[in-house]
Amino acid sequence: MSEYVVVAIDGPAGAGKSTIARRVAGRLGFTYIDTGAMYRAVALAAIRAGIDLADQPAVEALARALQIGFSETGGVLLNGEDVSEAIRMPEMSPASSKVSVFAGVRRALVEKQRAIAARHSVVMEGRDIGSVVFPNAQVKVYLDADASVRAARRVKELREKGIEADSAAIEREMRERDHRDSTRADSPLTRVPDAVYLDTTPLSPEQVEAAILEIVNTRLGK
Numbered sequence: 001m002s003e004y005v006v007v008a009i010d011g012p013a014g015a016g017k018s019t020i021a022r023r024v025a026g027r028l029g030f031t032y033i034d035t036g037a038m039y040r041a042v043a044l045a046a047i048r049a050g051i052d053l054a055d056q057p058a059v060e061a062l063a064r065a066l067q068i069g070f071s072e073t074g075g076v077l078l079n080g081e082d083v084s085e086a087i088r089m090p091e092m093s094p095a096s097s098k099v100s101v102f103a104g105v106r107r108a109l110v111e112k113q114r115a116i117a118a119r120h121s122v123v124m125e126g127r128d129i130g131s132v133v134f135p136n137a138q139v140k141v142y143l144d145a146d147a148s149v150r151a152a153r154r155v156k157e158l159r160e161k162g163i164e165a166d167s168a169a170i171e172r173e174m175r176e177r178d179h180r181d182s183t184r185a186d187s188p189l190t191r192v193p194d195a196v197y198l199d200t201t202p203l204s205p206e207q208v209e210a211a212i213l214e215i216v217n218t219r220l221g222k
Helices: 016-026 033-048 054-067 092-099 103-117 129-133 147-160 167-183 205-219
Strands: 006-010 032-033 068-071 076-077 123-127 139-144 196-199
Touching: 006 016, 006 167, 006 205, 016 032, 016 033, 016 123, 016 205, 032 033, 032 068, 033 054, 033 068, 033 076, 033 092, 033 103, 033 123, 033 167, 054 103, 068 103, 068 205, 103 123, 103 129, 123 129, 129 139, 139 205, 147 167, 196 205
Parallel strands: 006 123, 006 139, 032 123, 139 196
Antiparallel strands: 068 076
16 A cells, blocks of 8 residues: 555536645645646647647647646646646636547546656545546545536636636536536546535535545544
């Protein structure tokens, strides 16, 4: 058994995975890995290179060639460049969803994700962490929330960054992404039987953090 611990947090877009996973990793002293950011980085690189996001062979080849990592402060590095802000622009959400359906892209990024977890205890969040990337993770949590609440959270996040966002459009896009992510042939969004389900709709970030830390302590026998 590995000496390192994997805390896998899955769930749909806007469920609070990134915020909570980062906080939990900080509390545990683990490395935080935002897998969604990695797919956004692939999409950003493809757009910058003028690659059609529907060109599967080209996008898959690009994903294999890219160096994607994280700085000590949690920044997302694309070939050494911090692209943390660029990948959070509104257009990057649907773009990342499009490239994530390609099996070759997923294989390339799963390989990178497993390499990180081979060297550190991690809190890793995404859509298939507990089902595909780390089916033997010691701790699995599935975060969820009503689509309207998830959309409102995303709008608030964007507006705090000075980016204007339309609530109805964001919610529509989120529901479309839920459908794409849960029905794709390769590694669909799914809740595995051994994942603890946590509905964050009525909860504050502090309450969600406390609930997950309790789950971690219980699973690890602490």
